[in-house]
Amino acid sequence: MKMVKMIMLGSLLTASSVYAASTAACLGCHGQNFEKKALGVSKVVKDMSKEDIVKALEGYRKGTYGGAMKSVMQGQVSKLSSTDINALADAIKGGGSAKAETKSAPTAATTTSATASTATAATKVIDINKDAVDPNRISKEDLGNKKEVTEEMLGLRKTTLFDENVEPAKADYSRGAPGVADRFERAYVNAPPMIPHSVDGLLPITGKDNKCLGCHMPNVAKSMGATPIPPTHFTNYRPTTVYKNGELIKEGKVVGPKGDIGNVGDIKIAKAKKLGHLYQGRYNCSQCHAPQAKVKTAVANTFKPDGLTGEFKTHSKLIDMMDDGVK
Secondary structure, rough: OOOOOOHHHHHHOOHHHHHHHHHHHHHHHOOOOOOOOHHHHHHHHHOOHHHHHHHHHHHHHHOOOOOHHHHHHHHHHOOOOOOHHHHHHHHOOOOOHHHOOOOOOOOOOOOHHHHHHHHOOOOOOOOOOOOOOOOOHHHHHOOHOOOOOHHHOOOOOOOOOOOOOOOOOOEEOOOOOOOOEEEEOOOOOOOOEEEEOOOOOOOOOOEEOOHHHHHOHHHHHHHHHOOOHHHHHHHOOOEEEEEOOEEEEEEEEEEOOOEEEEHHHOOOOOOOOOOOOOOOOHOOOOOOEEEEEEOOOOOOOOOOOOOOOOOHHOOHHHHHHHOOOOO
């Protein structure tokens, strides 16, 4: 299989007209002047000629070029015209312009694909609730053990109503680049993992543009050192519904007063349908997975998850537990 010259470029740049807005994500892997190998496996883009860049992007767009990342790249560049691609190549080869468009960018991953996977396995896992569940803090903030509760204690900003500053605390979302950032411990068993790396240039997710798939699809996740999308996201758990001869039929049962079931709530478990593609209800990753800000929690946290030990701190077994408490 031919080595893919640009493993991440197509997934990070959406069009020449938004080149500046997408540069942050591109620089995170390729370096501020395209001088690094993306995740240690791509070619150094700055060493490629403009003609090679155009040829690669045109090939991805037509589906005639690429290896392991061909399907991902093709989906990302399909919206580009030949004019867009030529302008994009000009911008990349302009030199220095990428650096001027952003004040800071995450450090690019420079390990090989093999070591990237090893590094991820050994990555430090951060307990995000460590400070929030501190017993001394909980005791100090517990209003139930106070003889007198002042207005300063009532507000989350810990000041009087007359002096209250309504400006929210500034949240710092800066994190390491994808592939090199520390991971966060799950909040509870099978909790959706939080995003530990920078999301500059990766959001928003749209129906035609999901940059998360470039690293997290199961067939490429290991080589990228990323957490693979779980089997539940490739499964349709919704009941099969059809409207036939004036009747609503769910899971083969007629719904209605004279039907097999009274209403849709009588269906407790629908037949799970395994798919060969990502289920559309799971496409918007940031709906459940969110980037974490470096900010002190407003209140202490007394929640203690049951069973959050061992592999459950970093992995999920939701596919085996979907029907718990229902059957």
